[in-house]
Amino acid sequence: MTxxxxxxxxxxxxxxxxxxxxxxxxxxxxxxxxTGSRNAPRKPTFNRALMDARTAQHAKSILESEGASMHSSSxxxxxxxxxxxxxxxxKIILKGIMCxxxxxLAVAHGADAIVVSNHGGRQLDxxxxxxxxxxxxxxxxxxxxxxxxxxxxxRGHDVLKAMCLGADLVLVGRPILWGLGYNGxxxxxxxxxxxEREFSRAMALVGVTSxxxxxxxxIARKRDLLAISRL
Numbered sequence: 001m002t003x004x005x006x007x008x009x010x011x012x013x014x015x016x017x018x019x020x021x022x023x024x025x026x027x028x029x030x031x032x033x034x035t036g037s038r039n040a041p042r043k044p045t046f047n048r049a050l051m052d053a054r055t056a057q058h059a060k061s062i063l064e065s066e067g068a069s070m071h072s073s074s075x076x077x078x079x080x081x082x083x084x085x086x087x088x089x090x091k092i093i094l095k096g097i098m099c100x101x102x103x104x105l106a107v108a109h110g111a112d113a114i115v116v117s118n119h120g121g122r123q124l125d126x127x128x129x130x131x132x133x134x135x136x137x138x139x140x141x142x143x144x145x146x147x148x149x150x151x152x153x154x155r156g157h158d159v160l161k162a163m164c165l166g167a168d169l170v171l172v173g174r175p176i177l178w179g180l181g182y183n184g185x186x187x188x189x190x191x192x193x194x195x196e197r198e199f200s201r202a203m204a205l206v207g208v209t210s211x212x213x214x215x216x217x218x219i220a221r222k223r224d225l226l227a228i229s230r231l
Contacts, residue, residue, distance in 0.1 A: 001084070001093070001095065004095075004123055005096070005123065007073060008048065008050065008123075009122055009125070014044075014048060015051055018048060020042040022042070049062055050062050050063070078109070081106075091113065092112050093114065093148070095115035096115065096117050096119060097137065098117075098118055099133060099136070100139070100140035103137045103141050112146075113148055114141070114145065114146075116130045116134050116148065116149050116150060118130055130149060130150060131165065135165045135166055135216065138166020138167070148169045149167035149171065154174070155195070156195050156196070156197065156199035159198075159202075160199055165216055172195065176192075
């Protein structure tokens with residue numbers, strides 16, 4: 001469950017070029033596979049329309065007319081996770097955790113895992129990177145639930161860095177889409193194999209033979225190097 005989108009951020013690129021699926025694609029988990037849905041004109045979501053609201057009153061009118069279709073800002077720690085756990089046997093994973101306090105709340109309220117993610121930087125401009133906040137979050141969680149890492153993973157050594165700083169799992173998005181666009185399933189397999197080989201080489205070159213040996217001692221951070229240079 002994504003927890004960092006009570007409203008959409010001020011996404012300038014999406015405001016300039018609204019995103020709408022082409023006619024031959026559909027949201028399989030939302031749109032029924034009917035002829036009507038395939039032929040219906042595609043348009044941006046009402047959540048995106050809210051970004052163009054010029055006044056508070058205009059925003060209010062959009063919310064009143066399309067409230068059931070909008071991102072919800074009514075989710076709470078005390079109610080939402082418990083309610084989800086009552087109605088499903090699926091794991092409840094909270095995506096969008098960016099500080100140690102929220103990670104601690106996720107554990108306390110029964111989340112099965114968290115994803116350290118800043119929504120690709122699209123929600124709040126100038127926010128911290130996920131790699132910056134990962135160590136403090138991992139330290140707060142203390143292995144009680146899996147910490148999953150998200151954001152900017154392009155090479156195998158990006159996976160290594162995230163795991164050194166406390167990630168249990170690493171999500172890879174855009175490179176997989178590039179592989180899919182290149183050559184379907186085979187392209188995705190090529191992409192995954194490249195990442196695996198790069199990760200394996202990076203492990204060998206830092207002198208470890210198991211992911212259990214990865215840790216922050218293998219990472220030199222710029223701020224630490226600057227502090228040393230001032231001594």
